Amino acid sequence: MSQHSEKRPLGIALLGCGVVGTEVARLLTEQGGELAARVGAPLELRGIAVRRSGRARGLDLDAQLFTTDAESLVRRDDVDLVVEVIGGIEPARSLILAALEHGASVVTANKALLAEDGATLFAAAEKAQRDLYFEASVAGAIPILRPLAESLAGDRVRRVIGIVNGTTNFVLDRMSTSGTGFTEALEEAQALGYAEADPTADVEGFDAAAKAAILAGLAFHTRVTAADVYREGITEVSAGDVASATEMGCVVKLLAICERHDTPDGEAVSARVHPAMIPADHPLASVREAYNAVFVESEAAGRLMFYGPGAGGPPTASAVLGDLVSAARNRLSDVRGVGESVHAQCEVLPMGDTYTRYHVAIDVDDRTGVLASVATEFSRHGVSIQTVRQEGRGDDAQLVIVTHRARDADLAATVAGLAGMDMVREVTSVMRVEAEPE
C-alpha cells in the first residue's frame, strides 16, 4: 500500500528531554511503524540534546543519542526536523534559528518565545522556506491552532475566549466548589502537582498572556506579542468574589480573550487576560479542574468549542507529533505548509479602548441618596448600569452593581471615582463579566 520503504528516512533532533521530550522520544520509538506509514518515510531520532547527560529518563534508548551539544546537533546534515521542547527564550531561540538556517523544519511548544519574538522566528522560517509549527504551545493536546489557521481559513473569527491555563482553572474550580480562598486552593494545587513551587507564571497570568498573543495572531492575521496583551492574574480573586459570582448564576474563570473590533478607522483587535465572571450555562463554565478549552465565535461557523487536557507530557507530545508528521510530509514533498499569516495587520487596541462589563461591590453608608450619588458617578463616566442590588443595612450596607458594556477605561475611572466618594466606605470587589449565556 504505502510507499515509505522507498523513501529515505527523515532525521529528527530532539531539544530537551523533560516531561514532554521524554514522551516525544517514547512515541517516536514505540509508534515508529505507524508514523512511517502516515508520513510516507521512517522518522529516525538522530540525537537528544540535554543540559546534563547521564540522567536516567526511563527510556529504552541508545545512550549515544544523548548530547549536551545542542548547537552541533541542530546543524547536523542528517537532521531534517528539529523538535524544541526546552522552553524559555535562550538558548531556545538561537537553536531554532540555527536549525532553520541549516535547512531543518522546526516544531516547538515554546509559547513564551513565540509570544515575545515570533516575528524573528517566522522571518527565519520564511527565508529558509521551512515549516515552523507550534500546536503544542497553546492548550496542550487540544487541536486549536490548526483549526484556526486552516479549518476556519474561509471564515471570519470575531472572538476567541480561552481557558488556557490549567493551574489557575484548577485553583478557581477549587475555590468555587469548596469556598476556600486563593491561598488555600493554591496550596492544594501545589500539593497535587497542578501548580509549581513558584507559581508566578501561572497565577499572574503570564502563561495565559503568551497563549492569548498566539491565538490572537492566528485568529486575526495580525502580529500580536505578549507585550500587546493586557494581563491580570488571579491572586486578587477572593472567596467573596467567587460567592458573588455564584449568587449571579456565574462562575469565575481566568480567561484569555481575543476580539475583533469595528472602529471608525476600520478594524482593530485586542487581547487580554483577566479573571471574569461567566454565566454558569456557558460551555466554558463547565470546564473543570485543570482542563483547558477554547471557545471560538466566527461569522459563518458560529460558536465552536475545543476541549481537552491543556498540559502534561503525553498530551503535549501528541500535539508535537501531529506537527512533526505534517512537517515531515512537507519535507518529503519539498513544500511548506501554512506559514505566518499577518496580512490583515490590524491595530492592536490598548485595554482602555476595549469594551467590557464590570461587577462592582461597594460598602456604603446606609443613608438616603447613596444610590442616587453612586448612579451619578457611573453616568458621569458614560457607564450605563444594568442591575443594582442593595444588601444589608447599617454598617453592612452594600451595593452590588453590574454594568452594561462600556469602554474599559471609563469603567476603571468610575471605580476610581467611587473609591473617592465620602459615602463609599470601600470598593470590596471589582470583576469583569464576560460571555453571553448560551
Place this chain on the structure above:
Amino acid sequence: MSQHSEKRPLGIALLGCGVVGTEVARLLTEQGGELAARVGAPLELRGIAVRRSGRARGLDLDAQLFTTDAESLVRRDDVDLVVEVIGGIEPARSLILAALEHGASVVTANKALLAEDGATLFAAAEKAQRDLYFEASVAGAIPILRPLAESLAGDRVRRVIGIVNGTTNFVLDRMSTSGTGFTEALEEAQALGYAEADPTADVEGFDAAAKAAILAGLAFHTRVTAADVYREGITEVSAGDVASATEMGCVVKLLAICERHDTPDGEAVSARVHPAMIPADHPLASVREAYNAVFVESEAAGRLMFYGPGAGGPPTASAVLGDLVSAARNRLSDVRGVGESVHAQCEVLPMGDTYTRYHVAIDVDDRTGVLASVATEFSRHGVSIQTVRQEGRGDDAQLVIVTHRARDADLAATVAGLAGMDMVREVTSVMRVEAEPE
C-alpha cells in the same frame, strides 16, 4: 506583503445552490479579498450548476454564472476547484469523478456518497493527484476531520463518540426536558424547522451512520462503509426510557461510536449508531438542542471534545471554505494534501462482537425466586450484572438491571432469553449504557 497579485486566479465551479451552496457563493464573493490573501491568489467563481435556472437566490451574482449543465461546467479548463453540495449518490458521484479526471480538486459535503462509495472517489483523487476534501460532511462547522487526520496523526485514537445528528439530539433533548414522547417531540422539531417533513434519514440513524463510517475511517486508518455500521434509530425511545435514564443520573443521546479493539488476531475496529444512556456529568451530556459534538479518546492526548453547530447553511459553508482554501493553496504549489489513509486495514467487527453495557427493565411476577431466576439467565450467557433495582409490588413489580460490559450478542441473547421466561411479563426497556463519567 502577500504576493497574490502575481499569481493567476483559481477558477471555482459550484455544484448545487441550496442552503449551503448559496452561503458558499456569498462568502466567495463577500470575502474575496481576505480569501485571496490567505490563498495567495484570487478565487474566481466560474459557474454554479443548478437543477432549474431562473430561481432568485438572494445573491448579487451575474445571471450568466448559473447553468443547468453541470457536466460541462466541471470539465471547463478554467476550473481548478469543484465544490459539490448537491448531496445524494447520483449525479454527485459522476460529477466528482469527472472533475477529478479533468484535473480539478474537489471539496464535498456529501456524507452519504463518501460512506457508500468513498473508495471509488479516493482512488480517482489518487490517480489524478488531486485533493478530495470533505470536512463539511461530518458535524457541519466543527473542525473534526482535519484534527483527526492531521493534528492526531502522531497519536493513537482509541474511541470516537459523536453526537453528529442535530435533529435527533433536538428531539431527545426535548423529551428529556419536557417529558414528552418521541412523536410529540418530533412534531415540535418539525414545526421549528429542525426536522424534515420526511425525517427518516435522521430518526432512523442513516445520517449518523454515514458520519460514523467517515469518522471511523479517519480515526483508524481503515476503510469503513455505511454498510459496516450497526444502526438503530431513536423511534423506539420512550418517555419511560428517558425517565429511567434520569433516575440513573444519565441522559439519552443518539451516539455514533467508533472503537478500536484488541483481538487475539491483532486489532479490529467497530462503528455503530444507537441511542444510549450516558452519565449526566459527561461532556457530551451537556450538548443541547441541535448542537453537535465529537468526543475523542486517544492514547497520548487523552480526552478531547469538539463542539459546535452541526448543520445549517453558514456553518457548513465555513467548513467548505476552509477546505477550499487548503485545496487552492495546494493547487498553487502543485502539491496534494493528506489523502485517504487506510494503511492499517483493520478488520471491522460486526455489532455482536463489540462490547457494550445494557440497561434492561422488565415487568415480573412478584414472587420468591424471580431475582434468582433472572440472574441465572444473565450468567447463563456470561453476562455479569452491575446493579439491580427492584421497584413496585404485585402487578407493578419491576426489575431494573444494569450490566457490566459484555459481548453485545450475549447481551442480546440474554434479553431474548428473559422475554421467554414465564415469570417475566414484559421487557419494557432495553438500552445500551455508554461512556464513563468524567
